[in-house]
Structure formats: C-alpha cells, structure tokens
Amino acid sequence: MAELDNLYKAVILEHFKHPRNKGLLNDATYKTHRIKNPSCGDDITIQSKVENHQIVDCRFEGVGCSICLASASVLTEIAIGKETSDAKKVADNYLKMIRNEAFDESIDLEEAEVFSGVKVFPARIKCASIAWQAFLKTVFDEDEKQ
Ligand code: ZN
Secondary structure, three states, rough: OHHHHHHHHHHHHHHEEEEEEEOOOOHHHHHHEEEEEEOOEEEEEEEEEEEOEEEEEEEEEEEEEHHHHHHHHHHHHHOOOHHHHHHHHHHHHHHHHHHOOOOOOOOOOOOHHHHHHHHHHHHHHHHHHHHHHHHHHHOOOOOOOO
C-alpha cells in the first residue's frame, strides 16, 4: 500500500511540475469559471469548449498547492475528447471519492484515481475539488456543492 501511495504521489508531483493544458485562451467560444479556496490560497480558472455534446478542449490557469494544480492538470487530460455526459459521470464520481462518499466504482476515473488518498485529509478535499467543480460549471452551469 505504501508503494501505491508513492506512485500516486509521483503522479501528482509530475503533473504539478509539468502541468498539461495550462494557460487560458482569449476565445469567446470557451466557457470560463474561477473558484478560489482561501484556506489554502488556491485560485483556479477552468476553460472548456463544447461542440456537439463533446468536450473538444479544456484548459486551466491558476496558482495553488500541488494537489490543486495537479488535479486541474489531470482533469483537463481526462475531459478532452469526452462526451459531456461521460465527463459528468467521471467528475461526479471523482468528487464523491475524494469526499469519502459512496461512488460508482464501475466508472473508470483514469488518472484521477491518484487523488483517492485525499479523503483522509479533510483540509485538502477542497484543494482537490475546485478545479472539477469549476469544470462542471463551465460545461453544465451547475452550482458548486459546498
Ligand atoms: Zn490547496
């Protein structure tokens, strides 16, 4: 189990150091949503472009801790190319997983699995949530669950 934790930490650190899809575009066809987490200094903006119910691009910008920035980077990679309904399933299950709520384990969370350990650190749950909450807002205009 310790080895698994180390692997997960390595993936998180790798995304933190080499973030994917970072930098916003000045393009009105993208929807943008920003969420801050004052308790940690996290400040994340997500940008998504949807065409024919498919997420054709997803980008982020922001500052924050390694968990927050890595979760944004992982999110963008998972989201791009997905049907919006599939992306919502993954996002909903990811948010349940990190909140230690019952979730559908048949849904593949892909690389987002690496954040499963966050549930035992209540102070970090928000760090790992805000990028995904902002993402849902850009695609579905849903309000954040507090
Ligand atoms: Zn944080």
